[in-house]
Amino acid sequence: MSQPAAPSSSPPPAPPPLEGGKLILATIAVALATFMNVLDSSIANVAIPTISGNLGVSVDEGTWVITVFAAANAVSIPLTGWLTQRFGQVRLFVASILAFVVASWLCGVAPTLPILLVARVLQGAVAGPLIPLSQAILLGSWPRDKSATALAFWAMTTTVGPIAGPALGGWITDSYNWSWIFYINIPVGIFAASVTWSIYRHRESATRKPPIDVVGLGLLIAWVASLQILLDKGKDLDWFASPVIVTLGVTALVSFAFFLVWELTAEHPIVDLRLFKQRNFLGGTIAISVAYGVFFGNLVLLPQWMQEYLNYRSVDAGLVTAPLGIFALLLSPVVGRILPRTDARMIATAAFVLFAVVFFMRSKYVIEIDTWHLVLPTLLQGVPMALFFVPLTAIILAGQPSQRIPAAAGLSNFVRVFCGAVGTSIATSAWNNRTILHHARLTEQASVNNPVFTQSIAQTQAALHLSEPSAHALFDFQLSTQAAMMGLNDIFYISAIIFLAIIPLIWITKSTKGSGGGGAAGAH
Incomplete structure (x- = not known):
């Protein structure tokens, strides 16, 4: 994958950028394909209990619907560069979209869990090239000095998808049938594939046939x-x-x-690990991946806490997290415009500082918190989200020739997505451990030998007309709720520290100022 073409021939010149309405339509089609993929990685999460019940399996078995998709997707993403060399960017991208549509239909009609799991494996595998190739195709479509704008449009889809997924999945599952969380991909995918092919079929990248590793x-x-x-x-x-x-x-x-x-x-x-020898690729990939892992882990915990301890419905918990996309959508194009004139490292640093501020705000949550104080930090978090993806992606792809962008984008996205899975696992386990610790500390004084405790139980019995066992059960529930809140605050606080601690990773990279965002350098 890292080998140059035959010495006797040089790579053909890249086709000129698209213009006018064709550029707008092409960008929308490519973005929709990306959004479809990113959305599907999270839309099924809230539907797992419903899917499990309809298919007659336990919720634990139903979670394999998420697991097998993530595993298949993680394997296929880093293969993008190698597959592109063999089949070409456009053919691979369109084929991946159509295969994703077929796999989505198979998921929707699956009558049993084993068939659904096979369809989800196929869906995750064919989705791998979509995000890296969307970056490469967009960078080849826009003028070099507008490459940051292209990355901004791409970032809008990748940030909004995981946010919209839980809310949309909850609404579809409650209002219709769980199958429709997969069926909605069919019209979107057909539109994206047909428009992409009609515009890009004469702009195919050069191909060769490296041996299969x-x-x-x-x-x-x-x-x-x-x-x-x-x-x-x-x-x-x-x-x-x-x-x-x-x-x-x-x-x-x-x-x-x-x-x-x-x-x-x-x-x-089959995977070009030599890309990590480049300072910008190494520093940018680690920074964006660690940050995404922390962000995504917290994105999973917040609605889970709201549903378990604040009695929010799944769709309402999704709506509380949805405002994260407001500033992300509004500011991403602005970042794309200012990035060519600004050091990308400064923008990324500002994003990490703002992330830290948001998580410090959340570390002050209390059990009696109202919806507005849940929404406010989420709304503000959209600002660093807009400042996050575009500059770091520009840093990662800075100076890459067009034929290496799919490989670089594939490998960096693989590390990012994989860190998202790692971050989710670490966050949930850490929250569980911290909750157990706080619960143990809070119950140290809950003894029949403690007159304050026994008096409190007696007052609860009298006020609520409860039996002694019921009063003890109520006390334990309140104590568990408080312990979970304290454990979650610990995770938020640690997340803020991590965002500040990884800022130096940004500064081991070289400045991309004046390179049009860096992502398309050498691509035209």
């Missing part, structure tokens, strides 16, 4: 799939107390070690 592909599947399943199921199986988790962990560790050695020494690696 069978060993590298097998090792990639082994470590990514085993680690993804470990992260998704670790909490349910009590982590390394389970032989299944131990086996998955050993498999992931050993296969990853062999994967690194093999890919760094293979003549035709």
Whole structure:
């Protein structure tokens, strides 16, 4: 994947940028394909209880609907560069969209859980190239000095999708049938594929046929799939107390070690790890991935806490998180306009500082919090979201020639998505552990030998006309609610510290100021 073309021939010149209405229509089509993919990664989350009930399985079994999609998607994303070389950007992108449509239909009509899981594996696998290729295609469509604007449009879809997913999924599931969370992809995908093909079929990238790295592909599947399943199921199986988790962990560790050695020494690696030798790619990828992992982990915890302890419905919890997309949508185009004239590192630094401020605000939550004080930090978080994706993506892709953008975008997106899964697992486990710790500390004084405690129980019995066991149960519920709130505040506080701590990663990269955002450098 990292090998140059034959010495006797040089890469053909890239086609000129699109203009006018054709550029607008092409951007919408490519963005819709990306949005469809990103949305589907989160839209099924709130529908799992309904899906499980309709298919006659437990909720624990139903969560495999999410797990298998994430694992298949994680494996296929880093293959984008290699697949692009063999089939071309446009053909691969359109084929991925159409295959995603077919897989979505199969998910919707699945009568049993095993059939649904097979369809979700297919859906996740064919979705892998969509996000990296959408970046590459958009950068090739816009003039070089407008590449930051192209990345801004791309960022709008990738930020809004995970936010809209839970709310949209909850509304569809409550109002219609869970199958429609998959059926909605069909018209969107057909439109995106037809428009993309009509505009781009004569703008295909050069192709060649590098040998298939069978060993590298097998090792990639082994470590990514085993680690993804470990992260998704670790909490349910009590982590390394389970032989299944131990086996998955050993498999992931050993296969990853062999994967690194093999890919760094293979003549035709299936994943171009040599990209990490570039300062901008290394620093930008680590920064955006760690930040996304922290952000996404908290994005999962917040609605879960609202549903479990504040009695919010799933659709209402989704609506509380939805304002995150307001400023992200409004400001992303503005960032695209100012980025070519500004050091991307300054904008990304401002984003991380603002993220820290938002999480410090959330670390002050109390049980009696009203909806407005839940919405306010979420609304404000849209500002750093707009300042987050575009500059760091520009840094990552800075100076990459057009033929290497799919590989660079694929690898960086793989690391980012994978860190999202890691962040979610760490956040949920840390919240559980901190809640248990606070619960233990709060119950230290809850003893029949403590006159203050016994007096409180007696007052509760008298005021609410409860029996002593009921009063104790109420006390324990209130104490558990308080412990969960304190544990969540700890996660928010630590998240703020992490955002400040990773700022130096941004500054090991080189400035992209004046390069049109950097993403299209060398692409035209």
